[in-house]
Amino acid sequence: MALIVQKYGGTSVGSVERISAVADKVLATRAQGHDLVVVVSAMSGETDRLLKLAKSFADPPNSRELDVVLTTGEQVTIGLLGIALEARGCPARSYTGAQVRIVTDSAFTKARIVSIDDKPIRADLALGRVVVVAGFQGVDVEGNITTLGRGGSDTTAVALAAALKANECQIYTDVDGVYTTDPRIVPDARRLSRVCFEEMLEMASLGSKVLQIRSVEFASKYNVPLRVLSSFIEGPGTLIAPEDKTMEQALISGIAFNRDEAKLTLVGVPDRPGIAYQILADVADANVEVDMIIQNIGADGTTDFTFTVHRNDYKKALQLLQERASKLGVREVRGDNRIAKISVVGLGMRSHAGVASTMFKALANEGINIQMISTSEIKISVVVDEKYLELGVRALHAAFHLEEAGQK
Amino acid sequence: MALIVQKYGGTSVGSVERISAVADKVLATRAQGHDLVVVVSAMSGETDRLLKLAKSFADPPNSRELDVVLTTGEQVTIGLLGIALEARGCPARSYTGAQVRIVTDSAFTKARIVSIDDKPIRADLALGRVVVVAGFQGVDVEGNITTLGRGGSDTTAVALAAALKANECQIYTDVDGVYTTDPRIVPDARRLSRVCFEEMLEMASLGSKVLQIRSVEFASKYNVPLRVLSSFIEGPGTLIAPEDKTMEQALISGIAFNRDEAKLTLVGVPDRPGIAYQILADVADANVEVDMIIQNIGADGTTDFTFTVHRNDYKKALQLLQERASKLGVREVRGDNRIAKISVVGLGMRSHAGVASTMFKALANEGINIQMISTSEIKISVVVDEKYLELGVRALHAAFHLEEAGQK
Numbered sequence: 001m002a003l004i005v006q007k008y009g010g011t012s013v014g015s016v017e018r019i020s021a022v023a024d025k026v027l028a029t030r031a032q033g034h035d036l037v038v039v040v041s042a043m044s045g046e047t048d049r050l051l052k053l054a055k056s057f058a059d060p061p062n063s064r065e066l067d068v069v070l071t072t073g074e075q076v077t078i079g080l081l082g083i084a085l086e087a088r089g090c091p092a093r094s095y096t097g098a099q100v101r102i103v104t105d106s107a108f109t110k111a112r113i114v115s116i117d118d119k120p121i122r123a124d125l126a127l128g129r130v131v132v133v134a135g136f137q138g139v140d141v142e143g144n145i146t147t148l149g150r151g152g153s154d155t156t157a158v159a160l161a162a163a164l165k166a167n168e169c170q171i172y173t174d175v176d177g178v179y180t181t182d183p184r185i186v187p188d189a190r191r192l193s194r195v196c197f198e199e200m201l202e203m204a205s206l207g208s209k210v211l212q213i214r215s216v217e218f219a220s221k222y223n224v225p226l227r228v229l230s231s232f233i234e235g236p237g238t239l240i241a242p243e244d245k246t247m248e249q250a251l252i253s254g255i256a257f258n259r260d261e262a263k264l265t266l267v268g269v270p271d272r273p274g275i276a277y278q279i280l281a282d283v284a285d286a287n288v289e290v291d292m293i294i295q296n297i298g299a300d301g302t303t304d305f306t307f308t309v310h311r312n313d314y315k316k317a318l319q320l321l322q323e324r325a326s327k328l329g330v331r332e333v334r335g336d337n338r339i340a341k342i343s344v345v346g347l348g349m350r351s352h353a354g355v356a357s358t359m360f361k362a363l364a365n366e367g368i369n370i371q372m373i374s375t376s377e378i379k380i381s382v383v384v385d386e387k388y389l390e391l392g393v394r395a396l397h398a399a400f401h402l403e404e405a406g407q408k
Numbered sequence: 409m410a411l412i413v414q415k416y417g418g419t420s421v422g423s424v425e426r427i428s429a430v431a432d433k434v435l436a437t438r439a440q441g442h443d444l445v446v447v448v449s450a451m452s453g454e455t456d457r458l459l460k461l462a463k464s465f466a467d468p469p470n471s472r473e474l475d476v477v478l479t480t481g482e483q484v485t486i487g488l489l490g491i492a493l494e495a496r497g498c499p500a501r502s503y504t505g506a507q508v509r510i511v512t513d514s515a516f517t518k519a520r521i522v523s524i525d526d527k528p529i530r531a532d533l534a535l536g537r538v539v540v541v542a543g544f545q546g547v548d549v550e551g552n553i554t555t556l557g558r559g560g561s562d563t564t565a566v567a568l569a570a571a572l573k574a575n576e577c578q579i580y581t582d583v584d585g586v587y588t589t590d591p592r593i594v595p596d597a598r599r600l601s602r603v604c605f606e607e608m609l610e611m612a613s614l615g616s617k618v619l620q621i622r623s624v625e626f627a628s629k630y631n632v633p634l635r636v637l638s639s640f641i642e643g644p645g646t647l648i649a650p651e652d653k654t655m656e657q658a659l660i661s662g663i664a665f666n667r668d669e670a671k672l673t674l675v676g677v678p679d680r681p682g683i684a685y686q687i688l689a690d691v692a693d694a695n696v697e698v699d700m701i702i703q704n705i706g707a708d709g710t711t712d713f714t715f716t717v718h719r720n721d722y723k724k725a726l727q728l729l730q731e732r733a734s735k736l737g738v739r740e741v742r743g744d745n746r747i748a749k750i751s752v753v754g755l756g757m758r759s760h761a762g763v764a765s766t767m768f769k770a771l772a773n774e775g776i777n778i779q780m781i782s783t784s785e786i787k788i789s790v791v792v793d794e795k796y797l798e799l800g801v802r803a804l805h806a807a808f809h810l811e812e813a814g815q816k
Contacts, residue, residue: 016461016464016465017466020465048701050484053484054488056424056493057424057427057428057488057492058491058494059496061488061491061494062491062494062495062500064490064501065486065487065488065490065491065494065502066487066491066499067487068486068487068490068502068504069483069487069488069491070487071483072480072483072487074457074459074481074485075476075477075480075483076477076480078473078476079462079473079474079475079477079480080461080462080473080477080483081464082463082470082473082476083462083465083469083473083474083477084465084466084475086466086469086470087465087466087469088472092470092473093472094473094476096476098506098507099506099551099552099553107767122575130493143507145504146505147508167789224702233555286495315778325440328658370815
């Protein structure tokens with residue numbers, strides 16, 4: 001008998017029929033003799049509806065009051081699932097974030113979990129109840145209602161699993177696991193049966209939308225085995241867990257990509273200490289987040305400085321740099337928002353040489369020019385013209401033979 | 409400077425525009441220098457929507473979980489009003505029933521208030537904040553979410569006013585006060601500027617839908633002056649307060665009526681002790697509430713026993729009595745669900761004779777036969793054929809000259 005935390009997202013609880021299907025799934029898990037805590041999101045579309053309603057009064061709305069409004073979405077779902085379970089003869093008890101006492105800081109709309117009181121949940125489980133908890137929400141020490149920000153339900157599930165020392169945290173979504181890359185681009189992309197936290201973190205940060213990066217960080221920190229499963233298709237999904245040292249590591253786990261970036265280049269930057277800081281401080285002050293940064297030292301005492309930002313921030317960043325260009329002594333500001341980032345991710349590359357050369361060769365064979373390169377211990381990213389995105393992903397997927405079932 | 413509790417019902421907060429109008433009204437009251445606590449209902453239609461959603465899983469739904477679902481309606485409104493107030497530069501803070509700690513018993517869907525912690529509200533008021541509280545809801549000592557039943561928002565407002573010793577509790581509705589009778593039936597019905605608790609209780613229990621009887625009882629018990637006002641039309645409304653001994657009392661305050669009743673008669677009941685108890689115990693066991701009861705002693709050692717029930721319970725009660733008739737030794741069971749009750753209400757009748765004769769004469773003049781009569785210290789009710797309802801109300805309104813502004 002295990003203790004399992006299951007999390008069902010908005011699509012999985014998007015209608016009366018789907019909530020009923022979740023209730024049936026919960027009963028099936030319980031019939032296997034497991035103790036069960038279920039975390040649910042708001043019914044799909046509900047959070048957007050509430051946000052729009054709130055914004056019709058003020059944009060941005062007061063953040064404390066906004067959280068009071070938004071948290072009702074999950075509260076409706078927990079009550080409905082509680083009713084559905086009780087109607088099936090399954091003792092159940094629902095809890096809002098405030099009731100279960102998921103204590104957070106007071107950063108409304110993006111609060112961080114500080115502590116969870118696991119006693120009431122353990123008491124309910126001991127009485128044979130299924131515990132249903134509202135995702136995405138908590139309460140600060142003064143009793144104010146808070147939310148964890150978008151995707152916060154995953155974080156709630158992982159945090160509960162950590163607090164309860166659950167055997168597994170199962171995240172039910174509309175995909176049946178983590179793939180070597182997006183199957184819409186590479187039809188023979190393969191579902192990974194297992195991936196480690198570090199790889200999943202890189203893949204999430206590189207644009208794989210299966211899990212919120214924050215919940216993966218949380219799971220990694222507290223060593224909670226995560227499993228991504230489909231609410232609609234039966235199957236084992238993908239287990240995200242600590243690195244399995246007993247197995248030989250596949251070279252590469254997957255190809256991630258991201259077309260949400262834009263590139264900015266300052267040409268002819270005076271090559272003096274502190275210049276990079278000066279440029280980026282201005283950008284950071286404007287609340288623009290910077291991803292990749294590259295600086296090449298030139299021959300003439302100047303340097304070219306290139307970085308990428310989210311495509312939504314492109315215009316703002318470009319305008320800012322153009323205004324500051326003369327003050328910074330920069331010759332020219334160039335921008336390009338038609339770029340894409342492609343990354344290969346894999347623990348195996350730590351111990352195997354040649355990943356970079358295989359990658360660059362595969363791209364060169366297709367005539368794809370690399371504009372920027374950035375590397376970490378388990379990832380190599382390149383920026384290319386966005387028109388090469390699909391071609392590049394397919395070429396790399398083939399070059400690393402990811403369609404073949406390896407050890408994963 | 410006064411402390412005022414205002415309550416806005418579902419229609420008054422039924423749309424973005426109306427919530428904005430409420431925010432403006434709150435600001436106007438505050439500009440007069442008053443401290444303000446605002447109680448709001450769910451947006452009109454929302455509670456019904458949530459109830460329907462819950463019932464699609466089970467009917468009746470688990471009552472604890474149903475309350476979790478239903479309370480989200482008011483929670484959305486408090487957050488939205490909080491946002492609207494903050495956007496107008498008015499410091500505001502919203503509270504759910506659980507947050508403000510309106511502690512109730514654990515009778516889910518119909519809980520009763522046990523205590524209210526006024527400290528957090530007083531602290532907010534001292535900081536110049538408007539306090540917005542969700543009506544209709546509370547929390548039991550174990551932290552479970554509860555609701556007070558339909559119309560519970562009025563009760564919340566009065567209970568808060570009592571706990572805070574507020575100067576006045578203003579109930580904003582879609583009518584601009586309490587009238588001598590329903591203006592749809594008597595066009596020259598007059599708004600009462602003042603009515604006492606006892607009269608209002610009689611009028612509410614006799615079918616005047618302006619206020620929930622429970623909130624009037626509460627106000628009377630704790631001596632909270634209540635004022636009924638319109639959210640849409642400016643005006644002083646009607647003050648419901650303790651009897652004003654300094655003013656000469658009008659004879660009659662109003663004509664109430666009710667077409668929701670049905671009449672049941674047991675003919676030829678053996679006239680022996682305990683028979684009334686035996687009949688009514690059966691009815692009560694079936695959860696049927698009885699209103700008027702009349703028993704006439706006959707000459708032949710039997711008696712006729714007549715009582716009224718809510719029209720919705722008519723069929724159930726009739727069937728029950730027919731089944732028990734022979735056991736009770738009753739000759740015949742008769743029923744009539746085409747009746748109406750008309751009542752004259754007024755403190756003045758305590759000290760003035762002749763109210764009953766004026767009433768009966770006015771009805772006789774119109775050829776209206778009286779089927780049943782029931783009296784209390786400040787009310788006389790008659791049951792007539794429902795086809796005479798409008799005629800009877802108009803005749804009585806004229807007979808007591810209620811169209812003329814009296815002392816009220």
